Amino acid sequence: MTQTMRLGGGMIDRSKPLNFRFDGKSYQGFDGDTLASALMANDVRLIGRSFKYHRPRGVLTAGSDEPNALVELREGARREPNSRATVAELFDGLVAQSQNRWPSLSFDALAINDRFSNFLTAGFYYKTFMWPAAFWEKLYEPIIRRAAGLGSLSLAEDPDSYDKGFLHCDLLIIGAGPAGLSAALTAARAGAEIILADEDFRLGGRLNSETHPLDDAPASDWINASIAELESLPNVRLMPRTTVIGAFDHGIFGAVERVSDHLLTPPEGKPRQTLWRIYTKRSLLAAGAAERPIAFPNNDRPGILLAGALQSYVNRWAATPARRIAVFTNNDTGHRTALDLIAKGIEIAAVIDPRPDVTRTGDYPLLAGAVVSNTAGRLGLKSIEVRLASGEMRRLECQALAVSGGWNPNVHMTCHKRGLPVWDEGIAAFVPGETGAQGMFVAGAAEGRFSTADALTRGMEQAIVALGELDRKAHTIALPKAENDTGSITPCWQVKGGKGRAWLDFQNDVTTKDVKLAHQEGFRSVEHLKRYTTLGMATDQGKTANMGALAIMAELAGKSIPETGTTIYRPPYTPVAIAAFAGRSRGTDFRPTRLTPSHQWAVEQGAVFVETGNWLRAQWFPRPGETDWRQSVDREVLATRRSVGICDVTTLGKIDIQGSDAATFINKVYANGFAKLPVGKTRYGLMLREDGIVMDDGTTARLAEDHFVMTTTTANAVSVYRHLEFARQCLWPGLDVQLISTTEAWAQFAVAGPNSRKLLEKIVDKNFDISNEAFPFMACGEITVCGGLRARLFRISFSGELAFEIAVPSRYGDALIRQLMQAGEEFEATPYGTEALGVMRIEKGHAAGNELNGTTTALNLGMARMVSKTKDSIGSTLSEREGLNQPDALMQVGLRPLDKSRKVTAGAHLMVRTAAANAKNDQGYITSACYSPNLGHSIGIGFLKNGAERKGEILRAVSPLTNLEIEVEVVSAHFIDPEGKRLHA
Amino acid sequence: MHSLKPLTPLGGTTPRRDEYPGLILMENPDWAMASVAARAGSVKKLASAFTTFAQGKLAAVESIDNSGKITNFWTAPDQWMVMAPFASHESLAADLKAALGNTASVVEQTDGWCRFDLSGAHAVNTLERLSAANSRRMQANRVCRTQIDHLGCFMLCHKAGQDFSILGPRSAAASLHHALTTAAISIA
Amino acid sequence: MSYSGWRVIKEALSGHKGWKPAWRDPVPASDYDFVIIGGGGHGLATAYYLAREYRAKRIAVIEKGWIGGGNVGRNTTIIRSNYLLDGNEPFYEFSLKLWEGLEQDFNYNAMVSQRGILNLIHSDAQRDAFTRRGNAMILNGADAEMLSVEQIRQRYPFLNFNNARFPIKGGLAQHRGGTVRHDAVAWGYARGADRLGVDIIQNCEVTGFRIKGGICSGVETTRGFIGAKKVGCAVAGSSGRLMAQAGMRLPIESHVLQAFVTEGLKPVLPGVVTFGAGHFYVSQSDKGGLVFGGDLDGYNSYAQRGNLPTVEDVCEGGMALMPAIGRARLLRMWGGIMDMSMDGSPIIDKTHIDGLYFNGGWCYGGFKATPASGWCFAHLLATDKPHEVATAYRFDRFKRGYMIDEKGQGAQPNLH
């Protein structure tokens, strides 16, 4: 027998039955159900367990503020822990498990905690588990951690994809209830660009849960007509299933659209969810209000739910938790609920209302001036105990209890920019404070105007004002006739004098006793209360808990509620899947990948690639038979030094600098002189930060009087360009200089080795003489290659060999490397990767990223003399500071192992031979190390105190981290060709 | 003529073409480009020199000028990108420099960029998933530089709501293409 | 009253009537020997150690709001001493040692949990740098271990080892690092200090310093003038605002750092993991929430809230590293004000005004430093000499060129 608790009517499609499973048992619901309503229709009341005491729990609400009915939704890699059954749209094949229970939901071993609750009061753990000290990590904490958490992750990679997007509009309307819809119609008819977003899959808001007619017809008629009109307008974007999660600066909102969460799996290629960044000129918050419970003893049993939620279940979903229901209310909601229940043929055990003078609005037993003082039923409500006005106690049989403690306007979004809500005595709730500065308007229940008529009117009025601020005239629209009962309320936060605990935060098991204890121990600010008791820290973010706790705090402190504090909210409005924030940036698409012009060719050569920044570069090119990367790298190095090697160096930053003041400009951004660099020549440049530390280095070529090309390191290409623009626009705006990056435009290859000239002569067109005389070391020029292709040639060398760098437009890069390799066959031209590049520069003692680590000065690099004192350049002044010029300053040196078979380790620290290895004796450290195939042993370069004076000294290189310690000799960092003969060959 | 065979930014010998419902995505390597930046104090001289060369005029802020035989669009204060068919204008930068002399700094940009042309009803639905620029309201002959999945790109609008071009860093062409296709497919 | 398991049981059986306020709520006296401005972790620890280690009397901590409401109450609770430079490592190692005995010391369970911290390596250059760092840690008496990919895979099998944009190539681990229940640190120090006679005065805002002839004799507050022989400022996030009242400009910018926590989940993360190629680090709290964060938003701010791009950037890093957390839901985000110094390292020093002392510029290293910061500031206040592990934290280091720049970013606070 299924759906025994299904009633007549409702907004479900009985022609579309949907099968689903909960805790392994099969059930059936209908299209339009949520998991919660479908379970209720199937008479399932027990859905979850609380966090601390593992109390049995059922649904409390009908929305995203649900603290109790949390499940693990879906299976396998798609499992979603802590999913609210109350907003999980039902689909065929849905599978859900209860969580935080063992072995089963109805019998949970850890429910034992409930028995010991007296020992587990707020903050008890701060006062114990301290002795013996070692026991915390070994014993106590593991036990606590095992009990921690609610649902569990699958730990498999999320198989779904997520997307992002950006939307622009004049008015963003948050919430599609009566206020939101009337605002949307008003603004849309005025031609404004609007977005209407609602977290629900059915627009209409509270209207879907209540029975009030609009223009004497069912509210759904007006809703459907309104939606139809809005859908027909090009300037309107309707976004159901979309939660606006946060208000950020300057009219930017985040919103999550659940594109496929109502399906078993997303369609091929479609996202599960999309994160929209919405840019809006004005916003209207019409997010309604959330009902709040009353704290009375054992107010947390399955079957006890909020009255407004119960209205939703019976009216919208035609489901009821019981056939005989009692109502406990301090405002009119409970009475309206009773009428709705009666209309559905449900028996009312009684309406209990603490207000002595309240009158009946229908045919139900009313207990005025009475309160619920206790409840019974372990896994589901069986009966309640009522204390009558007379003080007499009465027991009432009922399987459900609808509770209404009044309504809290959903002011969250008005607080996201630290706006403070203000207290409204009339409705005993906080309403939005100053929001104007944010361009945000509020309408309807969200501003504390609870009647349908008010909501409709305010939505229209606020839309008109908002558009008015944008100089857009909107006109009043015809609104349907609606109920205008503003309601009345007498605050009732807790029922005193009863036995047993009264829950405030249902999920985290924070009771009125905990609040009292916190106050007693001096935790008297709202912040202290939350942190000490964990109140409001649960997945419902305290939506149902904070207000009641604040009221009780106020009472304890003998202050008014506003004096005591307020409850402010931070984003997100409801919890959001982390993957939704990441969007498409996943796996290998986490960041863009930049490929060099020779990438395809390198792939064909079987190159091994390495990430350098966003670039992928060939690290080495294994040859058949090579089993270890070292074999490949050694071969590449030896071949280059013996004959000729080729390496793609396109990744180096290239900045084109032109203008009549270009030379002056470059002279200011480099520490060394450039003013006198002749046309057709290249020079090494050392760039300092203003604090005198080396920022970058590279070569800059002068192609014409007013035209330079600067190269930067691969890593700093972007930051150097930014730095140059700063110098150009902010420091020396009077200079005639223009900058543009050409890193991408040119494919550039290093051709290095004794035969590099011979090879290039076969490529470079004959009318260009690149002989040593015509094109000496550090020459540069614009040439043509391969029969007329424009190219640039630089005679510069990172390897220390006779070497050139040749550049052609990127689209020809692939063809050029193939040409070079072909032309190089007779010289056994060898492609080399970044490893060989690294080895050769270490053999030459050239500083690179490992040396230029952001703390290195020109002095450290042995280039102090390069910093010109005869001109103004960035960094020169502060480079003179005492601390950067100590007599024992670190100096770059070469390091050679005494025992040639031992390995020099980058990152090892240097100690005097006889001194103990500790920080006090630290003499410096090794920055880079490699095996030098030319020298036949390992070498390193590093920084050593007063290193320039210590050539020949024997030191210990210690690396306790890797259990290495060797003796090294301090030598010149120029391991190969110290005189630089090869460069000039 | 030289012997070197060009590759498109995506590494093909012919441009890549993708078709989706409501969207055609084309890799387009057929444009020569050069940046033109005015020398200090010579914007006016440059403008007239350019007009003599290209007939059209230097584009206003965030616009494209198609009025002449050679197109250009605004890229930064006193800086423009000039575009002409590659087949006929591979030497665009040199030609411009010859024509503009010392009124401007000219830099070849042809291979600094990859270009993807989007056309169809879904063009803006695709672009609004990629960039904060308001492509839905973008008028014809407008351009802006914006961010697409961490890449600085130019977005050119040729026909409002219909025809766009995205210019991105050439080395990241594959990543940019991946972003464009993923967005195109994910349109619900 | 001393806290213990027995006490908890006794109180439970007698209706918890015996619990007293964790600290008194005294009226400020007219003057003290020491006035500490700032009832956060550092200020309270300073008062605690002044009283306990330096036997000082007549101490007050004055706090404009509620104690522990600043960064000690809004951080990601990580403790570690994996620093590189001589100026820093001994200090942070001293701090870590203090954490190790803290709870027994101040009789409060702050849940110091040394579950280990792991910094992932994604390139050879990073490996070289981390090797140097790990060695520096060991040479300073701290612990460090270089882990292989296999070792990491065993401990964190769900990291992205297969299709990562920046593959994991190893990691530098400090097993003694971990997490602490952050609020409890403030409360523990407050209660400890209170028991030693320190007056903790909440809701008392400093409105000015009384300075004559270059000597500070006390502070003007919303509760009247409070005289003091020595005034110590420890007001992370408000350093600029406070010291401006003494006419001082600081080598500090205040920036917003966002932090995030997910819904409670059954335990998945044994320790703290830091992604070396994206802006993301994460741990799991004893309540089950994944606590994570990333980079600063990057602009000066006192707003204690951030913006969406940073949230997305951090979560992108999270998904790149741990694709298995995709369906975990982000529950809360918040922002703290970081007093970012010009070299990323703090200042514990006398000011040029006699009797006025400063402790600040902690960037986002403040929480882990709490015990040592308090101890060293107390030492400076009591003896007028810097503590041996804090000698480098001077105001004049920038003018003299002795920066302590762990990240090598230079004078750009938002990059440290």
Place this chain on the structure above:
Amino acid sequence: MIINHPLLGPRDAQEFTYLGDANLINRPDWQAEDAVDQFHEYLYQRDNPAGKHRELWYHEAGDRSWLVVTRDTLTHEITGVELARDVALKSGRGK
């Protein structure tokens, strides 16, 4: 955040890179007697106000203009945006 670029109109701050206090435009004279002190003040010392702050932003993913933005560090409200180049020229910077 949104920065209202003087030439381009409102643009998402995500397209920009932040540097800091706009005073970094006023680079001291390298030949001054107390040049080191002046550069120290210039590079390291900050007003760091809680309120209106003039600061440098670089439109890195846009037109590469450096901007001087006047922004309230308490509310993030932006009340002024200028091209840094204009500001520098006005304050007498040239060659």
